[in-house]
Amino acid sequence: MADMSMSHGSGAAADEVHPLVVRITHWVNAFAMILMILSGWRIYNASPIFGFRFPDQLTLGAWLGGALAWHFAAMWLLAINGLVYVVYGFASGHFKRDFWPIRPVDVWNDFRAALTFKLAHRLGTYNSVQKLLYAGVVFLAAAAIVSGLSIWKPVQFYPLTWLLGGYDFARIVHFLAMSGIVGFLVVHIALVALVPSTFVPMITGRAAAAHEGETTR
Amino acid sequence: MKRLRIGDIRPDIKQIERRAFLRQSLSLGALTMLTGCSLDNPAAPDFIDRVLKGMSHWNDRVQAAIFSPTRLAPVYPESAITKPFPFNAFYAEAQAPVVDGATYRLELAGMIADKRPWTVADLRKLPHESQVTRHICVEGWSAIGKWGGVPFHVFLERIGADKTAKYVGFKCADGYYSSIDMPTALHPQTLLALDYGDAELPRKYGYPMKLRVPTKLGFKNPKHITEIFVTNDYPGGYWEDQGYNWFSGS
Missing domain, CATH: 1.20.5 (Single alpha-helices involved in coiled-coils or other helix-helix interfaces)
Structure with missing residues (x-):
């Protein structure tokens, strides 16, 4: 039967860790987010808010004009991809099923369990700490977009800029949102390095361990 | 060996x-x-440069669509003025051009009915308005200042500029040049500024006249203007030709 081999066939559904839309938007987002962060660092360097600059070799754009061109090109990729993900997340039930509810007491218990290596990692099911981090980074991305719009268009989108405390404060919000996202990335990548079996499903959609005879990494 | x-x-x-x-x-x-490969050599654009340029043109169109001809830039009380207001140009303050107000003539060209040049004294006879607005630099910093001068739409009306044209271009005494879209030129807060604070525009801020556009980034506010022209042919600009986004609205 044709649809037995499809991922949504009854037997195979349990194998699918990440649906196709989530995988595509994850990697497009990773690419766009890195472009935004690295070009953003170069833009920050043109007029640092705090007493430091990012090393130029780590930045994208070669000069302010190049960095701005990258930033305002990649923002479309980030925004459109993010919109697809959020619409999918609500419409498919992905958000409700996988991220909800987030109870502080569960987060605390799971966090303690993780630190004592007692937390089991089940592919395709998020523990409370993961739920909080993933929902949190979606929130930070939204904060980066809203604060970014308010410093890009402080006249045309004045009400938005006002809500964010004015032009100068919105710049700080934009910086803090970026910092939070970079902090998430560090933890996220460190955890994938610790549990490499989580990496393959984000590409293939399936847990490598679920297939007999295949080696797990 | x-x-x-x-x-x-x-x-x-x-x-x-x-x-x-x-x-x-x-x-x-x-x-x-x-x-x-990030627009660092405009003379030899590679594939990525062309993609970035294409996106910048797309962003020009998006910003023109977002621009409201009636939405005003926020105004501030005089107590909010940044002191000292920063000097900024592609050269040091000591290199700012020295323009002789007595012999200065503002030249007009392009799609304009009355192209007679203007003296500073003639410009001062036109209606005068002042504003306290925020100047936002492309680098990210901002400063609040007070400018006074002739509403640009009044001036364009007076010289018989073709308001259906796409661009208004500016040439400056320091070799700088830039251009803006006609809807922004006609915006009520766009000023031909002759004053900074309550005094004549000093040399460092663009004597004898600069364009004050509170709906655009700082580099779209040319100083020491010596020629204004109206055209349908894209005039570019000093920074724009090197890769800054042309519309650069705020």
Whole structure:
């Protein structure tokens, strides 16, 4: 039967860790987010808010004009991809099923369990700490977009800029949102390095361990 | 003496190459290699330059669509004025041009009915308005200042500028040049500024006259203007031709 081999066939559904839309938007987002962060660092360097600059070799754009061109090109990729993900997340039930509810007491218990290596990692099911981090980074991305719009268009989108405390404060919000996202990335990548079996499903959609005879990494 | 042949050192070269390759792949992936092609040589655009340019043109159109001809830039009380208001140009303050107000003439060209040049005294006879607005630099910093002068739409009306034209261009005494879209030129807060604070515009801020556009970034506010022209042919600008976004609305 044709649809037995499809991922949504009854037997195979349990194998699918990440649906196709989530995988595509994850990697497009990773690419766009890195472009935004690295070009953003170069833009920050043109007029640092705090007493430091990012090393130029780590930045994208070669000069302010190049960095701005990258930033305002990649923002479309980030925004459109993010919109697809959020619409999918609500419409498919992905958000409700996988991220909800987030109870502080569960987060605390799971966090303690993780630190004592007692937390089991089940592919395709998020523990409370993961739920909080993933929902949190979606929130930070939204904060980066809203604060970014308010410093890009402080006249045309004045009400938005006002809500964010004015032009100068919105710049700080934009910086803090970026910092939070970079902090998430560090933890996220460190955890994938610790549990490499989580990496393959984000590409293939399936847990490598679920297939007999295949080696797990 | 033994002659050194290339074969003797080839393994070493290979190893160095491999090490360099590894280091490159580790340095935040191939992304940093893209930094070599970021509008840093307008004379020789590569593929990425063309993509970025294309997106910048798209952003010009999006910003023109977002621009409201009636939405005003926020105004501030005089107590909010940044002191001292920063000097900013592509040269140091000491290099700012010295313009003789007595012999100064503002030249007009292009799609304008009355192209007679203007003296400072003639410009001062036109209606005068002042504003306290925020000047936002493309670099990210901002400063609040007070400018006074002739509403640009009044001036364009007076000289019989063709308001259906696409662009208004500016040439300056310091070699700077820029251009703006007609809807922004006609915006009620766009000023031909003759004053800074309550005094004549000083040399460092663009004597004898600058364009004050509170709905655009700072580099779209040319100083020491010597010629204004109206045209349908894209005039570009000093920074715009190097890669800054042309519309640069705020």
